[in-house]
Amino acid sequence: MSSERIRRFLAGQAPPTPFLVVDTALVTARVREFAAEFPHSRLCYAVKANPEPAVLRAVLAAGGGFDVAGPAEITACLAEGAAPESLSYGNPIKKAADIAFAFEHGVREFTTDAESDLRQIARHAPGSAVSVRMLVETPASATPFGRKFGCTPAEAVALLRLATDLGLTPGLAFHVGSQQPDPSAWDTGIATAAKVAAEAGIPLAHLNIGGGFGIRYRDPVPSLAEYAAVVRAALAAHFPTPPRLVLEPGRAVVAEAGLIRTEVVLVAWRGEHRWVYLDIGRYNGLAETENEAIPYRFEDGGGERGPVILAGPTCDGDDVLYQHTPCELPLALAPGDQLGILDAGAYTASYSSVAFNGIEPLRTYCLE
Structure with missing residues (x-):
């Protein structure tokens, strides 16, 4: 779980998402x-x-x-x-x-x-x-x-x-x-x-x-x-x-020292599947979800959960994070809700693109 210092930062700050916080x-x-x-x-x-x-x-x-x-x-x-x-x-x-x-x-x-x-x-x-x-x-x-x-x-x-x-x-x-x-x-x-x-x-x-x-x-x-x-x-x-x-x-x-805060952009049903789109994806921080190689864990608001297909915000069809890896999030999840991505200190900000779809590189806040 995220460190106490990261939790205090998140409680006192509200930067626009997505962003990475690292407890050095x-x-x-x-x-x-x-x-x-x-x-x-x-x-x-x-x-x-x-x-x-x-x-x-x-x-x-x-x-x-x-x-x-x-x-x-x-x-x-x-x-x-x-x-x-x-x-x-x-x-x-x-x-x-x-x-x-x-x-x-x-x-x-x-x-x-x-x-x-x-x-x-x-x-x-x-x-x-x-x-x-x-x-x-x-x-x-x-x-x-x-x-x-x-x-x-x-x-x-x-x-x-x-x-x-x-x-x-x-x-x-x-x-x-x-x-x-x-x-x-x-x-x-x-x-x-x-x-x-x-x-x-x-x-x-x-x-x-x-x-x-x-x-x-x-x-x-x-x-x-x-x-x-x-x-x-x-x-x-x-x-x-x-x-x-x-x-x-x-x-x-460095991986366990970092947490990403992200916001839900869209929740949509595609046939029988619930798709959740975040404001972070494979091109602005989560490159290691390619081939679903790294299965990140999420912090959410709690409540009853159900399966989702998780995707990023860009208009690239490959910007899908987890389609085969089991992923469950609250059934009440709605646009504007925020999630924490745990153990995200490594190969996230350093992998994010310069401006694909006009999205800026992943901002990082380091706690020293």
Whole structure:
């Protein structure tokens, strides 16, 4: 449920909907929880999850670093006081100019999964640390990456050796998919990394195990302690001397700190189905409802409930949130009523469009 500070804000404020409220104290607490469960590791918060300056400051307050995806995110983190060495350029897809920009601003850690990119790093960021990202076959996550990122284990062996020849400090990386409910996925990734490192004959300076740690939307997920226990066991089982861990959580740091307030625009019966249209949809904050991947929970006014098909406000036929995922809302719901969308701090405001259908990006209020 939303924090008491968010409830006090909502009781005393009435901004026009939709908007997101983030309690940054919960962000700081979550980063500290990661530090406690993964001691001696380096946490790099995935800025793309929520790049609000107050969120970045909350991560810094807990001693966290940042996983950045490009020059804009580098600039944002440095503006809030992050040390350049606390940044990891985690995007394997980047222009040579972006690599040079990062290096000029003090970034010394990069991720790669292709020879051409690795050679660009060696040229424009000489002597840097580099994580070769492997494609690992893991249980399905809520939002998998498919085969867009990551090289095969055989390719990773070759890239590790090439990185060494090019004067870079080599490590490995993998990502098990966003909102991964099965901790065994990390065992698979760590086992693969150990085999690749052994075959390459190169000691790893670090192992980046990505993000993907799940949070509870509607279905239970393991606790952070359960995820950490599997990771520790996998490292002990597969590495004689475990490398230093790097983690890149985004959702697990900020999602539970946020609540979206939205207004009902229209209630209509389409045949035997009750459709409820909100003033927020897939293009102005709820992009992760595509394929109904993330099943958000709602706070409402109570009363007898019944099933609904939930849709957004735009004139795009794909702007439907839940047509197959069970969703129940009060039978008395009417235009003008307001709802709270829980656990909405991640991948909402940062995904909203600039002005599709003339709708402004999702406004965010951060409580510090």
